[in-house]
Amino acid sequence: MDLTAVHLRYLLAIYELGRAAPDVGAAEVAKVLHVSRPSVTRMLALLMDRGLLVRERYGKIYLTDSGFLLAKEFQRKTQALCARIPAMGLSLTEEELLDTACLLAGSLPRHVFEKPEK
Known part of the structure; x- marks a missing residue:
């Protein structure tokens, strides 16, 4: 699975935010990475397509087992x-x-x- 440093940086941010609080949202990821929420939304969709995270109905983000181990x-x-x-x-x-x-x-x-x- 080819992931760029940017993909990995997003996974790392979600991983670290998830260690501090179990529910991670796109706004928190955007704030930590200093990017826009639309950028986060696009990247989350890409990472979901690769099976590295799931996003629940109300926007909470969780790493899959594969995403967790990679992060x-x-x-x-x-x-x-x-x-x-x-x-x-x-x-x-x-x-x-x-x-x-x-x-x-x-x-x-x-x-x-x-x-x-x-």
């Missing part, structure tokens, strides 16, 4: 990158650091994040 793995990768990127000496805000980590995590091959065997 959790993406969070692990972004956290690892957020810990390593500052060593590069780049002057990034926290938001820029997270955006950069998300772009890298979505672009790098899976084996980069695997622990080497001893």
Whole structure:
């Protein structure tokens, strides 16, 4: 399943919002990602078509099992990158650091994040 860094960023936002409160709405996602509600609505439809989330009648958003596992793995990768990127000496805000980590995590091959065997 080909997902861009943007798709993954939406999944990560829903995952993190869902950890704070079980009911996540499109307005909350839009606020966290600094995008418009119509943008969120379009992306949610795309992610629903891919079986990564469900949206209930009154707009509450929930990750499917597949979406949850993918978001959790993406969070692990972004956290690892957020810990390593500052060593590069780049002057990034926290938001820029997270955006950069998300772009890298979505672009790098899976084996980069695997622990080497001893």
